[in-house]
Amino acid sequence: QKEVEQNSGPLSVPEGAIASLNCTYSDRGSQSFFWYRQYSGKSPELIMSIYSNGDKEDGRFTAQLNKASQYVSLLIRDSQPSDSATYLCAVISRYSSASKIIFGSGTRLSIRP
């Protein structure tokens, strides 16, 4: 079992709809959770970070964290074609000095016009 699991997709969503991306993690001690967007051949770009249970909103993006269920999600409202990319869920497994970040395999999102 991978430490961070994502549905690889592709997830196809019509333009203007809500895209919902899900991620589960295995380490209950995980403290920090991130969503990165990666276009093909480009570096991951930080979209959202979340550290406590509940929702965190930033523009069209909402991150949701449920530590009891070891689940983190990303909602994208009013999806745009430019949102088409691979979305990587990332987790810092231990809040120790210089922890490494563990990535999921990514979910490919395709926004159809």
Add this chain to the structure above:
Amino acid sequence: AAGVIQSPRHLIKEKRETATLKCYPIPRHDTVYWYQQGPGQDPQFLISFYEKMQSDKGSIPDRFSAQQFSDYHSELNMSSLELGDSALYFCASSQWGASSGNTIYFGEGSWLTVV
């Protein structure tokens, strides 16, 4: 704002040659990470440094070595290159204990092609 700088952006080497990638972290960031991403794969953690000391090691081959220098820049040295080493290599940096929660920022990556 300054970002993570990597060089070179593209590199072509032959099998069994040596390659060196450089990374300049965001100013005041004390931690550097190296990742390897093959085509269609998620980034794989190679190695990290905190305050110029190796802090964690992932799936880095013995043919590879890395270090962080006094100015916090880091270099990844790859020897006896193999075709399978062709990948996008990312450097990332973070500031331990920052209010941003140890958020990691990535450089643009260095494309290595081994022929």
